[in-house]
Amino acid sequence: MNGTTNGHLPTKQRAAQFHPKDKSVHINEIPIPSIKPDEILVKVRAASLCHSDLMLFEPNEQGLVLGEGDPFTMVRSKQDPAVLSCTAFNAVTDTLAELPGEPNSTWVAVIGCGGLGHLAIQYLKAYGYRVVGIDLSAEALAEAKTSGGDHVFNPKADADYIRQVREITGKGCHAAINVTNSVPAPLQFQAMDISMNRIRVRGSNNGTTPRLEKCVEFSHEHGIRPRVTQLKLDEFEEMLKLMESGKHKGRLGVLFD
CATH class of the missing domain: 3.40.50.720 (NAD(P)-binding Rossmann-like Domain)
Incomplete structure (x- = not known):
């Protein structure tokens, strides 16, 4: 990250972005948005790649809060925070x-x-x-x-x-x-x-906020932890190829600098 804002926050970040013209992923430097009164700014330390991201390139995120507006109840450091898609x-x-x-x-x-x-x-x-x-x-x-x-x-x-x-x-x-x-x-x-009700077919995707809360609580209580293979942002193209091959265990995640 380059540059700082008032309060020692960075102004630039690197991002893996899909370019439709050449149909490839580029590592670009983009501005970091400013914080509004009812928002928080989160530094993403790692992003988990999902097979749906091979189509959409929108990774799930987890990170650390860099700044906050009002009003918020903050989770302090060393509490092993994580965001789980449910x-x-x-x-x-x-x-x-x-x-x-x-x-x-x-x-x-x-x-x-x-x-x-x-x-x-x-x-x-x-x-x-x-x-x-x-x-x-x-x-x-x-x-x-x-x-x-x-x-x-x-x-x-x-x-x-x-x-x-x-x-x-x-x-x-x-x-x-x-x-x-x-x-x-x-x-x-x-x-x-x-x-004849011999079988029932039901679709299930992401859920509501209460279900997300239950997911996080249940995962913490029962020690649910994903296996994650971590690569750096500069290795994003390699990560896509690895996911397409299926020769990996668990999830793939990109670590940011």
């Missing part, structure tokens, strides 16, 4: 709301064990459920086991994984949470299964 938490809680059985006898499949999936597994285990992780990546499956998954399967390597899942769970999992990055891949099921 996507995985929402998917889990929405699913659990549909399950009547006891957690220790209820099986949930997590399809896609990457950045969101390994968090979903941690949340499910914290609630006491039994979990089957499914992914095509060996790295993601290893992280699924580390996160507490009871069993993991690679559909390409385990040709009869459906039979194995049914054998382990009795008749099959009671629910499945799909957090894969396959945007164009279709979901296929019979219309009659929905009409």
